[in-house]
Amino acid sequence: xxxxxxxxxxxxxxxxxxxxxxxxSSSNIGNNFVHWFQQLPGTAPTLVITLNxxxxxxxxxxxxxxxxxxSASLVISGLRSEDEATYYCASWDDSLSxxxxxxxxxxxxx
Amino acid sequence: xxxxxxxxxxxKMPGASVTISCKASGYTFTDHxxxxxxxxxxxxxxxxxxxxxxxxxxxYAQKFRGRLSITGDTSTRTAYMELRSLTSDDSAVYYCTxxxxxxxxxxxxxxxx
Numbered sequence: 001x002x003x004x005x006x007x008x009x010x011x012x013x014x015x016x017x018x019x020x021x022x023x024x025s026s027s028n029i030g031n032n033f034v035h036w037f038q039q040l041p042g043t044a045p046t047l048v049i050t051l052n053x054x055x056x057x058x059x060x061x062x063x064x065x066x067x068x069x070x071s072a073s074l075v076i077s078g079l080r081s082e083d084e085a086t087y088y089c090a091s092w093d094d095s096l097s098x099x100x101x102x103x104x105x106x107x108x109x110x
Numbered sequence: 111x112x113x114x115x116x117x118x119x120x121x122k123m124p125g126a127s128v129t130i131s132c133k134a135s136g137y138t139f140t141d142h143x144x145x146x147x148x149x150x151x152x153x154x155x156x157x158x159x160x161x162x163x164x165x166x167x168x169x170y171a172q173k174f175r176g177r178l179s180i181t182g183d184t185s186t187r188t189a190y191m192e193l194r195s196l197t198s199d200d201s202a203v204y205y206c207t208x209x210x211x212x213x214x215x216x217x218x219x220x221x222x223x
Contacts, residue, residue: 045205090155
């Protein structure tokens with residue numbers, strides 16, 4: 001069981017806005033930054049949001065992130081077919097002294 | 111550009127050990143932690159541990175303590191992950207990452223008799 005909780009799947013149509021949630025606790029999201037990764041099938045994860053809401057260079061501004069209390073969200077606006085992937089949230093957990101990941105959310109673009 | 115290149119796929123017998131290398135380029139090796147993460151087939155990401163290449167300090171996830179070692183060679187800008195006493199549950203793709211990004215291309219480890 002993952003320390004961070006994500007919905008297993010979500011979907012949207014092209015152009016739509018989708019939100020992926022990530023729920024944690026005071027020892028991780030509540031006290032540390034959240035990072036989001038996109039993983040396409042058969043490839044390594046890539047960072048799409050860091051430090052709760054910062055987009056690394058090259059990531060489209062359709063991707064945005066936020067965090068409040070012990071939860072975080074990734075929002076993808078203007079959904080495109082190439083956004084179809086699995087998304088993971090991650091943070092540091094002070095109690096475990098470990099990085100923790102969510103279980104991943106499979107995004108399907110209908 | 112910043113790049114991490116990992117060693118190739120491994121096939122191991124149960125009980126054996128595996129060592130994977132991760133060669134860094136495009137940045138100052140000692141300025142960033144190296145982390146190791148694994149992913150079993152069809153499963154999520156599992157963090158294993160980290161190393162500070164400058165100090166040599168390490169930290170390991172509880173479930174791997176005692177059979178995981180992460181080391182680094184600053185002269186070759188290479189990090190190493192050794193996992194011992196392998197079982198079939200250790201079959202997975204193993205990734206190194208610089209901090210949170212970028213990630214190496216992954217190394218498939220298969221444990222089978």
